[in-house]
Amino acid sequence: MKATEATTAVSESHEFASRPALAEALAARVAAALAEAIRTRGAASIAVSGGSTPKAFFANLSTADIDWSKVTVTLVDERAVPPSHERSNQRLVVTQLLQNRAAAAGFVPLWSVPMDGARLVDLADAAIGRIGRPFDVVVLGMGLDGHTASFFPGGSALAEATDPAATRSVMSMEAEGAGEPRLTLTLPLLVEAPLLVLHIEGKDKLQVLTEALGPGPETALPVRAVLRHARHPVNIYWAP
Numbered sequence: 001m002k003a004t005e006a007t008t009a010v011s012e013s014h015e016f017a018s019r020p021a022l023a024e025a026l027a028a029r030v031a032a033a034l035a036e037a038i039r040t041r042g043a044a045s046i047a048v049s050g051g052s053t054p055k056a057f058f059a060n061l062s063t064a065d066i067d068w069s070k071v072t073v074t075l076v077d078e079r080a081v082p083p084s085h086e087r088s089n090q091r092l093v094v095t096q097l098l099q100n101r102a103a104a105a106g107f108v109p110l111w112s113v114p115m116d117g118a119r120l121v122d123l124a125d126a127a128i129g130r131i132g133r134p135f136d137v138v139v140l141g142m143g144l145d146g147h148t149a150s151f152f153p154g155g156s157a158l159a160e161a162t163d164p165a166a167t168r169s170v171m172s173m174e175a176e177g178a179g180e181p182r183l184t185l186t187l188p189l190l191v192e193a194p195l196l197v198l199h200i201e202g203k204d205k206l207q208v209l210t211e212a213l214g215p216g217p218e219t220a221l222p223v224r225a226v227l228r229h230a231r232h233p234v235n236i237y238w239a240p
């Protein structure tokens, strides 16, 4: 994979021989960005993904020697399950990232109350708004269907959530491939991060990404919305 010019934004490729090597390097890169934000403005923020891919990265990042008490962590998306559920993205972050040194970080969950439709979205939107923009770091994942955050093909609010001019920070999303209803951060919040990472593993995901970097509609592979509207280079971290 070469540094690639997508339709409008540029991506930078970081390939590793193994997943542990990727996790270590990505954690070092993210920790350096958070430390720099703390040095320059006294605080740092990061929005991370859920799913299965980030576990080793979180374990590495949780031991980083930075002032975690000045770091706010949140999620790029969440599933409509209680925080104790095995599919909860919050559970993944709490058990894998907010450990060790990172236990001192602040955490802003998206799913803070039992699901209650519009009110839940409003609460999450307000909570995210209090973090301040832009986030210093956003780490995205990607599914084999080309979804990222909860921008799913066929998603009920895909057009609104991937609108580069979206004014809301959080939207709800339902899609056949999503399992549960979701909450997702919207495109502008993701693509304005100075350090924007797309973390994917496996040859099958690389194939999907290669297709996404080519021409085609964003509705078919919604990760294209990020690749095309990113305000800074998208750092693609990949291992077989």
Ligand SMILES: O=C1O[C@H](COP(=O)(O)O)[C@@H](O)[C@H](O)[C@H]1O
Residues within 6 Å of the ligand: 048, 049, 050, 051, 052, 053, 054, 076, 077, 078, 079, 089, 140, 141, 142, 143, 144, 147, 148, 149, 150
């Ligand atoms: O449902 C989700 O899936 C994606 C990708 O997850 P993975 O298990 O293939 O790593 C993830 O980025 C997103 O946060 C999550 O909600």
